Amino acid sequence: MLNYFITALFWLATFILLVGLWRRAQLWRNGQAAEWKLTQLFTIPKRYFVDLHHVVAREPYIARTHVATAGGAVAAIALVAINYGLMLYSTMLNWAIVIATCIMFIGAFFVWLRRTSLITNQPPSRLSKGNWSRLPYSLLAFSLGLLLLTLPITTLSNSIAVIAALLLLAGSAELALGIGMGGPMKHAIAGLLHLAFHPRQERFNDQLSTALKPLNLQEKEFGINKPSDFNWNQLLGFDACVQCGKCEAACPAFAAGQPLNPKKLIQDLVVGLSSGTDASFAGSPYAGIPVGTHAGSPNQAIVPALIEAQTLWACTTCRACVQECPMLIEHVDAIVGMRRNLTLTQGSAPNKAPQLLENLRQTANQNGEDNLARYYWAIDLDVKTISPITPVDVLLVAGEGAFDMRYQRTLRALVKLLKAAKVDFAVMGALENDTGDTARRLGDEATFQMLAKRNIANFNTLKFKRILTADPHVLHCLKNEYPAFGGHYEVLHHSTFLAQLVANGALKLSKSTETRKLTYHDPCYLARYNNETKSPRALLKSIGLRVNEMERSGLRGRCCGGGGGAPLTDIAGKQRIPDIRIADARSIGAEVVAVACPQCTAMLEGVIERPEVLDIAELLAASLVVASSAVTGLVIESTVVAA
Amino acid sequence: MTDSLKRIAVLVSAGKHPVSGQPRHCRNDSLALQMGLNLANDILVLHAGESENPALQDYLALGAPQINVIPTTDNIVNNLATQLTNTDLILSGTRAENGDDSGLLPYLLATKLNLALVADVVEIKAYENKIEILQFLPKGRRRRVTVCLPALVVVHPSAAVTLNFIHARQNLGSISTLSASNFDAKHSQSDLKQWHTCPARKPIKLAASRTLTGHERLMAAISSKAKGGAVVNEGNNVEKAQVILDYLREHQLIDF
Amino acid sequence: MTTRINPHRQAQVSADDLKREPATIKRIVLSKAQIAVEAHPAKWLRTLSKPKARLLVIAHSDRGAVDDHALQAIAAAAILADAETAVVALILGELNDNLINESLKQAGADEVLVLPSLDFQVFQPDIELSAILSMIESLKPSRIFMPDNLIGDGSLGRRLIANKQLTAATHVIEIDANHVASAQTGGSLLAISELPEVILLSPNTVESELPFTGKATRIEAPKIIIENSQNTVTYQDLGMQGSKAENIALEDADFIVSAGNGVQNLDTLANLANALSASIGASRVVTDGGRLPRSKQVGATGKTVTASTYMAIGISGAVQHLQGIKDCRHVIAINKDASAPIIKRADLSIIGDAEEVMQALIAEITKAKVGAP
Structure with missing residues (x-):
């Protein structure tokens, strides 16, 4: 009975995930064409375990919890896919699932711990709240529910089974439904695809890739006016953001109280690509600009409806955000792209900039x-x-x-x-x-x-x-x-x-x-x-x-x-x-x-x-x-x- | 924006950077252009000179939708006048920055066309058959004047308009040359005496020649050597304040 | 001592940006007796002979006084005039008192005509033009000098030139008996010509301190019949605009009192500014601290100002700040620290407590204003 429940849930979740992904992919496809090959997908493991982990490992605590949580989750889901998706229902595999979910549970527990005040005085202010605060609970629910339901030793009492099923349901919703709806877990899929289709492929070949890309001015390329002016893989990159706020902590303009927060900037672009307002953003605002007053959509001009010009002009292009970003997002490219449009089509660089130009x-x-x-x-x-x-x-x-x-x-x-x-x-x-x-x-x-x-x-x-x-x-x-x-x-x-x-x-x-x-x-x-x-x-x-x-x-x-x-x-x-x-x-x-x-x-x-x-x-x-x-x-x- | 003006024309000249010598727009004329654009979308932009001058590209970027180039025959005033007979409002900068930048052209043109003329204008509002302008006067003073149309307005460098150099507009605007046959190619007698130019140097101040007494020479020698400002270290605050007042009075910086 | 000039300063060179002369008078005269000696050295009368020709100087007065620039135009005429030529000063607008007449005399005017109704504050270009045309008609001057200024003379002169098709030189920055010269192409070229009929002089082209004087005989201006109907149809003067010092953009202000870190009480500064009808500026430290808005910041990263008088109170004078005031004619510093860089730049430095000196200065100004007629 339970086995069929999990099988059904697995396939339902897979279906929902695929539908959600397809819808998300439509949003990315609003962007401009950029060269890509399907074979780039094979680069993901190396890029994930080497290039990305190299950045994440700078903060050992989160690196370890992420290995446990993500590793556990990926293992558990893969095993569920085999054991329940293919309806093998093997006890051996169930044990393996139990081990994987335990690891995930422990990882998720430490994720939760970091966001509470139990071990540190205060969770770092750079972390986003909102649905990111929900995530540890969803992960705990998923791992606990799956753990209980797949435990091969005892038959569960009905009430516990129901609770476990509800926990699993809630957790699966976060994973399957959440991704398509732009929840926090979308970082998993978007992040991996972003690694494969990153706009600066040279970064993964140990090459320095810091040069801005030229505009073809003869072809009237004047930079980024609306979200759909970004290349599709740049939009994908914005979707990979985990709102960890390491960019925010590194940004000199943010530290100086200027109206720039690279994390919010990326989130605003996510708002732009998926249509909506910034009201649900639950992190540090741009200094002096209240959250919830801006909105955007793929074909609407970004400045000033979605992002104020002063936010873009506050950037020193120091690349500290890019250096810190565990998802390897290219903030400076985005900012200069939008500046290009302001300068070339509106001539509106502020203060002494026009005189210098x-x-x-x-x-x-x-x-x-x-x-x-x-x-x-x-x-x-x-x-x-x-x-x-x-x-x-x-x-x-x-x-x-x-x-x-x-x-x-x-x-x-x-x-x-x-x-x-x-x-x-x-x-x-x-x-x-x-x-x-x-x-x-x-x-x-x-x-x-x-x-x-x-x-x-x-x-x-x-x-x-x-x-x-x-x-x-x-x-x-x-x-x-x-x-x-x-x-x-x-x-x-x-x-x-x-x-x-x-x-x-x-x-x-x-x-x-x-x-x-x-x-x-x-x-x-x-x-x-x-x-x-x-x-x-x-x-x-x-x-x-x-x-x-x-x-x-x-x-x-x-x-x-x-x-x-x-x-x-x-x-x-x-x-x-x-x-x-x-x-x-x-x-x-x-x-x-x-x-x-x-x-x-x-x-x-x-x-x-x-x-x-x-x-x-x-x-x-x-x-x-x-x-x-x-x-x-x-x-x-x-x-x-x-x- | 207003519909009450039939036709607005802006005169733009080719500038030249004083240091690099590179052709550029003349800022004063660009302010006039922007003022014109603030009044109407469809304005006539006139330039007397060469259509190939790169400076004209600047005016396109600064918003000129189209630039009509008039060939430079000897009598620019007459040539311009033939193009401007049916114009309500002509705008120009205070002074060109290349060639004969005497600031006389607007006056000659207004006299020729029998137009009203106001100079040092920093703001324009347009009404039916007239404009209201704000005129710059030194020391922060301003004056409001209404002027009946047709009129020629000379824009002051501190005009309250923002210049936006927009690269994308260079592709949108166009430059056309008006054929020379339309113009009066007759040599008119130049009413200015012959000028010749030389590289800039420090100008020599005109002073009366005088014979000095020994005492005066001594005083002159002492005073010219007194470099650096006076420093008042001593005295009470009232005395110090008095020194400041004396200084201000001595240099006629205050009138009490 | 080398002064550091920041090469990152924003240069904005337009045709009207003529470089200002640095302050030349740097000596203060403290004792009254000395002033008297210097103001009236023995001078001779330039010419005693009966004039056969005339040089005409036309200038507007400003609030009853004739400014330096106009006096320089008179002095130019007086220096260039020969013994049989009279210098006639035609003043448009009121003249306040005999002191002003004395300054015209010192500048070398032999005859003075005043047309009080043509005050620069009233915009009446056609009336002014026909008035001076008829004056020229009756005086038949051999040459006309005018200050090329923005209180009406520059514009009136050009109207005259255009109307009578006269030979002319404008923006003249150099003149002598044989030639005039104007800056061209934003100051990179000098255009030279022989003396034309009308000369519009830039400021500080002529030394107005003369070894001789004129007679400055006041002459009754001939009755001028002015066809003024045309003017009232074409132009309607809606009046001068109230311009409180605080509303004047710093770049346009003629008198600035500026606060630095050494000013504790900005209210005192505001009172002082009020007493002097000055605009308020500030150093970076003050605007950064949020004590005054950023729009008040003077310096390389703020505003570059060109006031005649810049009073730097409690400002040490960082290089960036000094750049912002490089074109100020008179810099007065009030500072505790005699070794601050501003002291080297200032024409007059008062070493003392900013607050106390400001208070004393306000009191003295109040006293002076009460005492003034």
């Missing part, structure tokens, strides 16, 4: 300067300027920081190091245009492509082996984003290049005289965008400096607030992001913050009470062994200015 269009630099002035800092340093008839080994591309008198000290220090290491190098001079990094992050793909094409045309007239830059934004653009426009170069960040010079003995440095407590701030565009966290630390170590790590460092470092054009769009919050970052440094008692990016330097130096901010190149230059008169002069000058 205009300057870029009219002068190819951000502040309307004379491009000749970019290398004025090098005039007295006897530095070669490249020309089509003077081939060099290393081409130094200074970037926008070159106009900044503060960052010029870093560049001068770098030049000094290059000369000491007898590197054959030249600067780009007036041929250099802004890389277009900021324009691209601000959604102005047209200006970015114009600048990229100009730069590539200029590079093509020159002969050099590699490009060196002290600006991680330049690094990212040239190295990762220019290839899509036919510009393929070996591009090195100065920390990487200097580390090579130190390692091969070309650059000889003495122990640093710096005695103050030092920390290193990882630039997002160097660490997360280019996976370079070792060279800066190796360099500091090579001159005898110990790096006291801040709580958030390396690939998980906290943004300075300077990326993505955020200082220009300047969305109001309760705090400023660089203040938070300096607080990080002060909390470990750091007196010197080593940096490796002009944006970080400017942002962190903008904080009034702070440790000293010094670029790696400046720290190294102070430890240079060679003593020529010109070099000494430089040391004196930089010390004076620093003081």
